[in-house]
Amino acid sequence: MNSSRFLLWWDRVIAMTVKELKQLFRDPVLLAIIVYFFTADVYMAGNGIKLNLHSASVMVIDHDHSAASRELIYRFRPPYFDLKGEISGKKEAENLLNKGQILAVLDIPEHFQRDLLRGKQVAVQLQVDTSNTVLGTLATSYATEITAGFGQDLAMQQLGLSAGQVDSLPVIEDRHRVLYNPNQIDSWFMSISELLTVITILSMMLPAAAAVREKERGTIEQLAVSPLTPLQILLPKVIAMSLVILLGTAVCLFLIIIPVFHLPVKGSIGLFFAVTALYVFATSGIGLFIATVSRSLGQVSMLVILLLMPILLLSGAWTPPEAMPQGLRWAMAISPLYYFIEMGYDILLKGAGIAVLKDSLLGLTLLGLVFFSFGVWRFRRQFG
């Protein structure tokens, strides 16, 4: 008796899940958008955002016109800089900087060479457009490195030392190794972070939309008088949307991220999908809560975006926890995306196993249970 009741219970859930899937597949625009999110959107994010300095336009005001000044100017080369030529005065430089046509102006003072030969320290001015801070910071950092290199070579020359003799000087050699992404390929970071964000948006939006659509059209009344329990109404929506999202994730990973961006997957793909399934379940609880609060799809979408924004902010996708103010760092504990991003990078890039992930896994599970039971509880009160 008990087992047949159990089977009946699942039969109903499965029937409802099939209904949800059919309903989704009959909305071609929505379907197209889901496909777009998992393919083109991730591709564009991975391909479009490059936070590094690449041929930044530089111009020079050379007051000295000497061998030394030309030698220094010559070092501002691709890949970081692109020398656009010489200009005569500050006015012109200012004009070009204002228009945003060049990023920086290098100003070499008079008597540059003479002072250097006399052993005096000379300052070279670099005017940088910092209205985009990322570029401003990188340009300054590279320009400093270039001039330091120029200075060092000059010093060695004047002291009568050749490059081979550096060993016999008391200096520290800087040996750095960048782990997990040795060539600092932006597309790895960007595409993964975009994929995880897309999963978040859809796992909140799709179940909520599926639930509110029934409310808006009045079909919820039919479901309420059917022998289905509130959980049997909600669970199929979550299951159906989770299936679609997991399928989309697989498409994105195997058709975009791995073949196009050549992401070397270090950890276990199976573990990644297991974590994704858990995450989709956790966030769909938030979606269900939204569905109980709103009356129309317009309201759903606004609430989704409203809740999505703090979840994104507190996730560490753009700003890691250490760069946050202390108060926000505590608040990150309630953003499910924080745990997901952490685990996503850990598994895909760092090759972490369950042992490393257990804290995040526990946090996400707890959050998921809280969200999901809260969503079902609200729904039950409304329609039970």
Added chain:
Amino acid sequence: MNLIRVWAVTYKEWREILRDRLFFAMAFVLPLVIFLVLGWGISFDVENIPFAVLDQDKTAMSRDFLHRFIDSRYFDYKGDVRSEREFDALLAHSDIRFAIIIPPRFQEHLLAGQSTSVQSLIDGVFPYRAQVAKGYVSAIIANFNSYSLADYLAGTRGISREQALAQVAPVLIDPRYLYNQALRSQWSMASGLLMLVLMVTPPFLTALGVVREKENGSIYNIYASTISRSEFILGKFLPYLLISCLNILILWWVVMNVFGTPFKGDPLFYYAASVIYVICTAGAGLLISLLVQTQVAAIMLTMVISFVPAMLYSGLLVPIESMEAGTQFEAHLFPTLYYLRISWGSFLKGLGWAELWFDVVALMLYAIILWVVGYLNFHKRPKQ
């Protein structure tokens, strides 16, 4: 065009917005939330990088060297480890993002006038941060080296320490940060985000306004009435324009007072340009509403076609100059690029009509094209 009919539609729309209290609140809250979250959330200031140390030398000199990191505001010292293997777990778990290893006999080598090397490990998951961190490490080491060399030369060649220092580092670079002197990424971000928020919310509201009627079926009342399409579109649009114009002022206030960004340009010019931009982006919303049948699809499509150009092709995160030629061309096809120039120009650079007229004209053209296309494709007789 009959203004009384336009007014009737506007009045009806306005009442509808007011009665949907959630929607009305969202129309103001949503832009503000997006704005605050991204303004605080996307920070490119790389500070407080957590790091750990393996000091195999433990001498006065190694401690002095390490203190250059520990005392820096860019790094956040998390403690010492006893073996290199401990770093793996710490880095994999993101407890630290950077590790530094001092070799044995560090002091001995330096005092004997020989070179030594320091190994650093940097977490490369977020490439931009890794690059900046690498820059900091190189700068600290270079600075240590020049003092170490100067001391050595002063000792061996019998010159004063100052003279030696001038010889070792003959050229200094003196960076002048234009437009954003403190290199505060929040200034650029806040004034740039106006572009993003005003790209997302006006089309959102406009599209929902039209599609709601389509989904409810109340659009048939319009089809059957004597009102012309231009009267309908205009009447529909006016309440949303009003909301967006208020939002411009609210966000402007936030940029200046919450984020402390100075406004150097001409307020009237900027406000006029912003209104043109809003008309332009709301026109995109009109086009979306013609394409889709359901509100969910409208919302998703708005997010897709507004977030992507605003984030990727505007120059906010990725400067136009560092894009590839094809991408640069695409970037010029979106209105976001032109408005971002106006926004940064007005806030940070103090420019006005004289320098920015081209961008304003581009926005005007854009607005005209979008509205004409929208008008021509809006039919009172639905095709079957």
